[in-house]
Amino acid sequence: MMSENSFYAEENSPYTVRLEAFEGPLDLLLHLIQKNEMDIFNIPIALITEQYLEYLKWMKTLNLDIAGDYLLMASTLLHIKSRMLLPQPSVEEEEEGDDPRAELVRRLLEYQKYKMAATELVQRPMLDRDVFIRLISTEERAPEEERIEANLFDLIDAFRKAIERAKEESFHEVILDRLSVEDKVQEILLLLQKEKRSLPFHLLFHEQASRRVIVITFLAVLELVKMKWIRVFQAAPFETIRISPV
Numbered sequence: 001m002m003s004e005n006s007f008y009a010e011e012n013s014p015y016t017v018r019l020e021a022f023e024g025p026l027d028l029l030l031h032l033i034q035k036n037e038m039d040i041f042n043i044p045i046a047l048i049t050e051q052y053l054e055y056l057k058w059m060k061t062l063n064l065d066i067a068g069d070y071l072l073m074a075s076t077l078l079h080i081k082s083r084m085l086l087p088q089p090s091v092e093e094e095e096e097g098d099d100p101r102a103e104l105v106r107r108l109l110e111y112q113k114y115k116m117a118a119t120e121l122v123q124r125p126m127l128d129r130d131v132f133i134r135l136i137s138t139e140e141r142a143p144e145e146e147r148i149e150a151n152l153f154d155l156i157d158a159f160r161k162a163i164e165r166a167k168e169e170s171f172h173e174v175i176l177d178r179l180s181v182e183d184k185v186q187e188i189l190l191l192l193q194k195e196k197r198s199l200p201f202h203l204l205f206h207e208q209a210s211r212r213v214i215v216i217t218f219l220a221v222l223e224l225v226k227m228k229w230i231r232v233f234q235a236a237p238f239e240t241i242r243i244s245p246v
Contacts, residue, residue: 231243
C-alpha cells in the first residue's frame, strides 16, 4: 500500500493531465477485473474497492486530474461494500431482493459491449483517416510486432513497478532533477527517431533515475499518446509495455 504522504508532488510544475482524454472509472474497473481474473457477475467488492482506491492515490501522485466521475464511483463502491457487509438474508429473501452489485454489473457489461463495438469500428480501414506526418519513414520501420493497445492503467502499472525499483535505489537520489515534461517529450521523440524500433517503457529512463524523473517520463508518454505521436502496446495483456512512433 502506498503511504498517504505521497513520495512525490509536482510542486514546481503546474502540469496536469486530464483523464477525460484517456479513460474513465468503468475502464479502471474493467482493467482490475481482467487483471485479477475476476468473474464480472460475482465481483469481490471488498478487494476491487481497495484496489480502485489505491489506483486513485497513484493517479493523484501522478498529477492526473481525477474527475468527479472517479470520486462518484469510489462512493458507489464503498456504498455497495457497506451493503454487502450487512447480515445476509435468508434464501427466500435473497431470491426476492436485489444483489447490491447488480446495477454496477449491468453498467460494466453495457460499457464493455460499447467499447468492443467502438474498437471494431476504429479497426475498420477508412480512406484518408488519421492523416499526419510520420516520425519515421515506412522504409526505416522495423517489422510489425504483435501488439495489443495498452491503456492508461497498464501504464500506471508499469510506472508503479519502476517506482518500486527506484525506492530500493533511493541512495542515488542526491540532486533534485529539474527536467520538465516538455524536455522529456523531446528526449523520447529523439530516442525513437534514433532507434527506429519500439522500446520497452523502462528504457525511457536510466536504472538510477530518481522517482521524480520516472513521474515526468510517465507524464511525457501520456502527452505523446494524447498528441497521437506514439503508441503504447503489449504483446499480450499485462506484459511489458512498449512504445513506438505512430
